[in-house]
Amino acid sequence: MAVTTRVTGVRTALQWAALAAGAVFLLAGILGFVPGVTENTGSLGFAGPGTGALLLGIFQVSVLHNLVHGLYGAAGVFMARTHRHARNFLIYGGVIYLVLWVYGLLIGDNTPANFIPQNSADNWLHLVLGLAMIALAILLSPRTAPGGREN
Incomplete structure (x- = not known):
């Protein structure tokens, strides 16, 4: 008989928050390559401050920046499967x-x-994201998984 580690049932609010955050980061990573959503995609470099590409015309991006967002978002979607991993994603991601x-x-x-690159708009977005992710983890952590057990 096969044993599964897949968690089934209802997601906690914390898991939904991690899933939403992961989906947004994944989407940002993809949109960083899309002309029209990202201005100056012709100047999209792999890394470094020389890239002139701007996601939504505001946030400086590069190929490396977009790949990191995409991988980070995929990790969030995957980690949202359990309450404990979702909390870790939000806390440690917020610290990062x-x-x-x-x-x-x-x-x-x-x-x-x-080398990432990041501009002033990116810097302040990082502050807001870090604080919001940690706040979500703290505010939603007391709610354990359905059935009173912590996954």
Whole structure:
């Protein structure tokens, strides 16, 4: 008889939050390659501050930036399968975004250290995302999985 680790049943609010966040990051990663949604896709470089591509005309992106968003989003969708993994995705993902915010404040927009790349709009978005993800994890964590067990 095969044993499965797949969790079935109702998702918790925390799992829905992680799923939504993952889906948004995955979508952002895809849209970063779409002309019209991303301006100047002809200048989309692999990495570094030289890329002139702007997602929604605001956020500086590169191939690396888009791939990271896509992989991060896929991880969020996958981790939303269990309450514990969803919480970890939101907490640790939020911490990573806060680190990226600080990093973005410390480096200049046009320096080689800006390899991701990120501009001022990206920096402030990273702050909001980091705080929101951690807040969701804290606010929704007390709600355990259906049946009173923690997955």
